[in-house]
Amino acid sequence: MRLIDQTQLPLTEQYIECDDYQRVAEAIRRLEVRGAPAIGAAAAYGLVLGARSVVMAGQKLDQRLPEIAAELKATRPTAVNLDWAIRRMMKVFETNRHNRTDAELSAILEAEAVSIAMEDSTVNNKMAEWGAVLFDKPTSVLTHCNAGALATVATGTALGVICQAWREGHIKEVFVDETRPLLQGSRLTAFELSRQGISVILITDNMAAWVMKTGRVQAVIVGADRITLNGDVANKIGTYGLAILSRTHNIPFYVAAPISTFDFSLIKGEDIPIEERPQDEVFNFAGVRTAPLGIQAFNPAFDVTPAEYVTAIVTEVGVLWAPFPDKIKLLAKYQI
Amino acid sequence: MRLIDQTQLPLTEQYIECDDYQRVAEAIRRLEVRGAPAIGAAAAYGLVLGARSVVMAGQKLDQRLPEIAAELKATRPTAVNLDWAIRRMMKVFETNRHNRTDAELSAILEAEAVSIAMEDSTVNNKMAEWGAVLFDKPTSVLTHCNAGALATVATGTALGVICQAWREGHIKEVFVDETRPLLQGSRLTAFELSRQGISVILITDNMAAWVMKTGRVQAVIVGADRITLNGDVANKIGTYGLAILSRTHNIPFYVAAPISTFDFSLIKGEDIPIEERPQDEVFNFAGVRTAPLGIQAFNPAFDVTPAEYVTAIVTEVGVLWAPFPDKIKLLAKYQI
Numbered sequence: 048m049r050l051i052d053q054t055q056l057p058l059t060e061q062y063i064e065c066d067d068y069q070r071v072a073e074a075i076r077r078l079e080v081r082g083a084p085a086i087g088a089a090a091a092y093g094l095v096l097g098a099r100s101v102v103m104a105g106q107k108l109d110q111r112l113p114e115i116a117a118e119l120k121a122t123r124p125t126a127v128n129l130d131w132a133i134r135r136m137m138k139v140f141e142t143n144r145h146n147r148t149d150a151e152l153s154a155i156l157e158a159e160a161v162s163i164a165m166e167d168s169t170v171n172n173k174m175a176e177w178g179a180v181l182f183d184k185p186t187s188v189l190t191h192c193n194a195g196a197l198a199t200v201a202t203g204t205a206l207g208v209i210c211q212a213w214r215e216g217h218i219k220e221v222f223v224d225e226t227r228p229l230l231q232g233s234r235l236t237a238f239e240l241s242r243q244g245i246s247v248i249l250i251t252d253n254m255a256a257w258v259m260k261t262g263r264v265q266a267v268i269v270g271a272d273r274i275t276l277n278g279d280v281a282n283k284i285g286t287y288g289l290a291i292l293s294r295t296h297n298i299p300f301y302v303a304a305p306i307s308t309f310d311f312s313l314i315k316g317e318d319i320p321i322e323e324r325p326q327d328e329v330f331n332f333a334g335v336r337t338a339p340l341g342i343q344a345f346n347p348a349f350d351v352t353p354a355e356y357v358t359a360i361v362t363e364v365g366v367l368w369a370p371f372p373d374k375i376k377l378l379a380k381y382q383i
Numbered sequence: 384m385r386l387i388d389q390t391q392l393p394l395t396e397q398y399i400e401c402d403d404y405q406r407v408a409e410a411i412r413r414l415e416v417r418g419a420p421a422i423g424a425a426a427a428y429g430l431v432l433g434a435r436s437v438v439m440a441g442q443k444l445d446q447r448l449p450e451i452a453a454e455l456k457a458t459r460p461t462a463v464n465l466d467w468a469i470r471r472m473m474k475v476f477e478t479n480r481h482n483r484t485d486a487e488l489s490a491i492l493e494a495e496a497v498s499i500a501m502e503d504s505t506v507n508n509k510m511a512e513w514g515a516v517l518f519d520k521p522t523s524v525l526t527h528c529n530a531g532a533l534a535t536v537a538t539g540t541a542l543g544v545i546c547q548a549w550r551e552g553h554i555k556e557v558f559v560d561e562t563r564p565l566l567q568g569s570r571l572t573a574f575e576l577s578r579q580g581i582s583v584i585l586i587t588d589n590m591a592a593w594v595m596k597t598g599r600v601q602a603v604i605v606g607a608d609r610i611t612l613n614g615d616v617a618n619k620i621g622t623y624g625l626a627i628l629s630r631t632h633n634i635p636f637y638v639a640a641p642i643s644t645f646d647f648s649l650i651k652g653e654d655i656p657i658e659e660r661p662q663d664e665v666f667n668f669a670g671v672r673t674a675p676l677g678i679q680a681f682n683p684a685f686d687v688t689p690a691e692y693v694t695a696i697v698t699e700v701g702v703l704w705a706p707f708p709d710k711i712k713l714l715a716k717y718q719i
Binding site for chain 1: 566
């Protein structure tokens, strides 16, 4: 599997060749591949690489595959697509394991990983179409982190919507939060949007409130890493603050997420595990130390936005408007 | 005049020798010296250097000093202390110019600059004492940007209060916003506080909302660059968002500012000019380019927090509690 190394963007386009599942796990852990749907697809392919190595080593899939699945699952705790993709792969494995050889199972797993990736592309397009309807006149929009091509298999979730609305002539410009500590906004989102010729205005995260106050944006749209049954949304740290600010300024706050991002097993946001990442990400950037020694840092990678702050959620089967609980329950029937 | 170069902190302690007023103006423009009260004092000394050079060149102060004053004043538009210090210096000049020689006037200006600096030290101590009373039990507090020793002549405004409350045993730890784009929080505030043995927890600006939501802080205190008659507060970009988030989480939002920061000529925040700084500050992080080429950035250095979000303002003559208009009018009588 070949991955673009997202930690090197936007200045260097470097690719990583993953020959074994361990390298895939490492890529997820290091954020060389990131974004909930992209992590799901990468993990599915990782499991295929794992299955192949088991077969080639003459070991038994029955014994080793669950271990490999667990290892891949443990790389990042917050995005549910990872869990979803691994569960989907293991379900295919369980269904077929009694009447197939390990070599056949390995091929079946590969076909399933390909399906996951291909479906994500279809899902992206459908979300883009549903979401673009939210923008019916020229709008300046604000986004956070990266919910684009780099976060998915195809055009993205929130950025897919923005690009579609832009093609329809309804996006004036996109304000992009740089998204500290890892700068997915400036490095990835600004890169993707500007490559498509869309006007980008980069801001630091702490400018969003003033951008809203001064009337520079009329909508906010972000992706999600996990959504619970009540509509609470886990997403990149900073999303929760943005949602509050949107409410204060009467600006709609939209979330774009495929059904694979919904966790139908969790009732509310408080149940979502929030990944804390190394303190060094806050102390440094690009190898430059910016803080003194001898202090602490707090580095939650995500936060949870209560459903009450979310105006609507764009999915591949349509736009869900608040209140969400009943609509999300209906979504569950589409779940694979 | 000798200034610590704040752009080099926390990793390098480097000093700048200012032999002429042009170098002082440059230091203010480049943020080598920053913080509203520190800018005021530096500009006063800059005017002294200007007066001396005029005298030494055999030119007339009457002609040149107003030009130099205007040049120093134009370095940064938002902080009112700069304007206040220059006005105070020019008033002394006007009072004495008809019955003093230029050499005598130069010495009188120097004495006034020394007074401005010395008074700031007294004012810092008084603010610290009044402000510390706000913390009557062990509290975790959040601050933004740098309102400390480096922003003033002595112990600081908001950080002076924090340090005094800490000495009284009422500060558990200080959450410090890193304060993009120029990182005054991580570079300066974290440096100052940790040097004094105070527990610092550094966060990126977009984490503040989650820090509040998870109950990690019980108060926010910041400095100010200009306060209008109605209590609106101009301060480092990001302050306005923090104030909204504080309100949402029922956390008191305090501002610490000397009387010299009040602009008794302005009714409301909308009248404050907001400095926009070069886009490069947003494109780069600690000297490393982090954004793609071919995009725009928006870089307001300040924002305005409406008085309705401010719980109280700590000054050297006491704590003003909202509502502010009548109390700020009373403050005017203390103005020099």
